[in-house]
Amino acid sequence: MRVLLSAYACEPGIGSEQGVGWHWATELALLRHEVHVITRSNNRSKIDKAMAHAPIAGLHFHYYDLPSWAKWWKRGPRGVHLYYSLWQRGAYRLARRLIGGVQFDLVHHLTFGVFRQPSFMGRLGLPFVVGPLGGGDETPPLLRKGIGKRNAFQELLRDVSNRLALWNPSVAAMLRQATLILCKTPATLAMLPDDCREKCRVRLEIGLEPERIVREATITGGSADFLYTGRLFYMKGLHLALKAFSAIRIDYPAATFSLIGGGPSETWLKKLSARLGIQDSVRWLGPVPHEEIWSHYQRYTAFVFPSLRDSSGNVLLEAMSQALPVICLDTGGPGALVSPSCGIKVQVQNRSEVDVVRDLAAAMELLAGDLDIRAQMSCRALEFAKANSWRHVVSSTYEEIAVALNGAAISRAHRID
Numbered sequence: 001m002r003v004l005l006s007a008y009a010c011e012p013g014i015g016s017e018q019g020v021g022w023h024w025a026t027e028l029a030l031l032r033h034e035v036h037v038i039t040r041s042n043n044r045s046k047i048d049k050a051m052a053h054a055p056i057a058g059l060h061f062h063y064y065d066l067p068s069w070a071k072w073w074k075r076g077p078r079g080v081h082l083y084y085s086l087w088q089r090g091a092y093r094l095a096r097r098l099i100g101g102v103q104f105d106l107v108h109h110l111t112f113g114v115f116r117q118p119s120f121m122g123r124l125g126l127p128f129v130v131g132p133l134g135g136g137d138e139t140p141p142l143l144r145k146g147i148g149k150r151n152a153f154q155e156l157l158r159d160v161s162n163r164l165a166l167w168n169p170s171v172a173a174m175l176r177q178a179t180l181i182l183c184k185t186p187a188t189l190a191m192l193p194d195d196c197r198e199k200c201r202v203r204l205e206i207g208l209e210p211e212r213i214v215r216e217a218t219i220t221g222g223s224a225d226f227l228y229t230g231r232l233f234y235m236k237g238l239h240l241a242l243k244a245f246s247a248i249r250i251d252y253p254a255a256t257f258s259l260i261g262g263g264p265s266e267t268w269l270k271k272l273s274a275r276l277g278i279q280d281s282v283r284w285l286g287p288v289p290h291e292e293i294w295s296h297y298q299r300y301t302a303f304v305f306p307s308l309r310d311s312s313g314n315v316l317l318e319a320m321s322q323a324l325p326v327i328c329l330d331t332g333g334p335g336a337l338v339s340p341s342c343g344i345k346v347q348v349q350n351r352s353e354v355d356v357v358r359d360l361a362a363a364m365e366l367l368a369g370d371l372d373i374r375a376q377m378s379c380r381a382l383e384f385a386k387a388n389s390w391r392h393v394v395s396s397t398y399e400e401i402a403v404a405l406n407g408a409a410i411s412r413a414h415r416i417d
Helices: 016-030 041-053 068-075 077-099 149-165 169-177 186-191 194-199 238-248 266-276 290-297 314-321 332-337 353-369 371-386 390-416
Strands: 002-007 034-040 059-064 106-111 128-133 180-183 200-202 225-229 256-260 282-286 302-305 326-329 343-346
Touching (some): 016 034, 016 059, 016 106, 016 390, 034 041, 034 077, 041 059, 106 390, 128 169, 180 186, 180 390, 186 200, 225 290, 238 256, 238 266, 238 353, 302 314, 302 353, 314 326, 314 371, 326 332, 326 353, 353 371
Parallel strands (some): 002 034, 034 059, 128 180, 225 256, 225 302, 256 282, 302 326, 326 343
16 A cells, blocks of 8 residues: 555653554555654654664655744653644645645554644545544543642643543544544543544554564562552652652562653652652663663563553563563553453552552562462563564554444445445
8 A cells, every 4th residue: 555654752762652663564565564663753754764774674754944044942741743734734744745646545643642732634535543542541540649739630621621622623523534543542542522432443553673572581589679660650650659669679678770861840859759668679761772771671570660640661571571570550551451461460540559559469479479370471571572573563454444444434335435
């Protein structure tokens, strides 16, 4: 197929949404589709360098950005949304010019993958695929007390924003025009209007490069060392992990908890660790280049990711690719991604912070003390990772897209008859 891919975030050598945009584009081209990607001009230098190093036939990039005077909007969280919305309008105009010279089979809006932020590509008159979309996951009500009044208020505003977004004419038009809507999690699917549910599918958006996956699990005994990577931000639930870690140090006084990353909650979390008396056992490693993070995963007992709401889980998949069992909350992307055989999911619905912290601590103690269970979970995590390469994720999704497009074509033919 000839695919027009809208990927605001698309950059090689980086995780998160930038990596999603890059890997979907390259894998589609490697699957012999002709792929034209509309992305930001800001991504051009890295993309050009990667393409010069390893050219991919059938992969074409087209760049658009707002004027340089508008870039100051991206300095704040609210400004980023305005910048992105205006970028989408410019990208649509670029797409209209492209379809004048290339006969595309479909247009696919990929990144940003948030249902609140509309794409205008459905106006092109082509079969239109959206997603995978996230953003519908919400912090469990009983766990909002521990994040402070200001952050709890931010979560309330986000809840309201989610519901108001469905009244946005541009969002409604995007959902109506879509031939197929891909959702990252069941919670996002449940957030969408009833009349578009039939064309929704829950699909994994993330994958792995096969060469990153270790060949076999290696388990060493006698350690209680835990790892987190990601932003130090209240919604990541690290205050819960620190409290749980404090509880296990009674039985494991030599235990360590290493945190890779930085963010606005770093000072708050450091004060909490000092208040809990665990400051000497918590290692604040700061931001680490993505390329260097891989060497960290194999040094630890388990990967702890207690995010309160997260529609994805790139770092979870990375950890499992290194045969590292996962401890997470059973919510959002992590809850959908991690099976009981690969790690431990702590239930959160209608449960207090005390209950959740107790279960997180029990999970840490179990994986630190039971080598057999840890070995089983390590092996299963590795198997899951091997089954979810970028190639598998993209190819299986596009097989489903092809079926949906064929069904839509048959439906249109019947209406014409």
